[in-house]
Amino acid sequence: MIRVVLPFHLRNLAQVGSELTLEVNGQVTQRSVLDALEERYPMLRGTIRDHVTKERRPFLRFFACEQDLSHESPDTPLPDAIASGAEPFIVLGAIAGG
């Protein structure tokens, strides 16, 4: 079971609490986690990754195990602690704007 933490506004859109859990089949990567997230919560499609290119939206970052993984390949396996559910995969909004 993968744990995912979303920023405030996306929690409201998906109507979930501070943390949610997902079943991810196969290798646990950014792509597989986000695919599973969007499959379960279709209203989040386009809010984290571009609808068409699937690239991360510019003002969002991906963190896990106190590391910024935003610039890692989406197909790089995430740390074991994420795959095991010991640590959450965090989608974070950049602190910017008014």
Add this chain to the structure above:
Amino acid sequence: MSKVRVLVGTRKGAFILESDGKREKWNVSGPHFAGWEIYHLKGSPVDPNRIYASQSSGWFGQIIQRSDDGGKTWHQPGTPAGQGSTIPAGPPKAESNKFAYDASPETGKALTTHQWYDGTQHPWEFKRVWHLEPSLSDPETVYAGVEDAAIFRSTDGGNNWQELPGLRGHGTGPKWQPGAGGMCLHTIILDPSNPQRMWIAISAAGAFRTEDGGKSWKPINQGLRSQYIPDPNAEVGHCVHHIAMNPKRPGTLFMQKHWDVMRSDNAGDQWTEVSGNLPTDFGFVIDIHAHEPETIYVVPIKSDSEHYVHEGKLRVFRSRSGGNEWEPLTKGLPQKDCYVNVLRDAMSVDSLDKCGIYFGTTGGQVYASADAGDSWAAIVRDLPAVLSVEVQTLP
């Protein structure tokens, strides 16, 4: 007694202001979608309880919201949580926040380019929905004007959106360019006398008209003159800020251009300047009295370098003669130390016997006049900056 519902989009959420036909006491609800930019909300003329809202954010992109009960509750049209977004071996299910330009060779064009700020060509990139225009006959059908400029349509209540690619692909796209606020399609006008005819406006490209329900489009900018572009009389490239049409007189259009207030009496084929005695003819909003098609309202803004009202006075100017002769309307509006702007979609009218006029400011005030502009009072004073105001007149 009739009621009035005012739909207000702001930088930090939506607000709904309601009153009876006297328009003296108001109930304010909101913020809906707190913290999000709400560029526009508009109700269906067929089913006033059906309201569409454009919710967006620089962080999270575009969301479409819908209410089926007059704004009491909202939901994102599309696939509910937990139901999965694909049908086995089939197409994706509804995605109400997906605005993908039509790049198919059959129906669209390869994604075209437009002119960028530095004069080079730049690919179309979807940013947000600026304006939602519900159909005049079907509550499930709604049009969306988006940035980068294109028009989309949903025929299933906002669940799915398809571009009408004839506009973006009709040929002049490489000459369109973004204005300071982006390259936005901000105005959509439907013709109540001809379902196949509609008008749109883009900043900075100009006005366009379709006569075949959106398949093909024609630029209609003859008579516009913009001295800040290489050819002041060009077919496209004009920074049109807003267009209004009284539904009782289809084909007569009024335009607030970047500079200049214009009118056309032949559906946009030819425009004539009617700025007349306005203190400045720069501005964003323009609207028309519900029952007097020659009575027009604008809010002059000092200049394109100083986006606030002239001389520190918030004045609506009214012409009862279709332009050229304008009178300032000031009763109830601040006449000193006022430096707000009124953005292009932030004025609207009701259709009660004594026509009500409404507008919102970047300072967060929403003003109403229950006597066609003779006097004004603030409904609310301290909202976030107002982006749009729409009015529903209810039985």
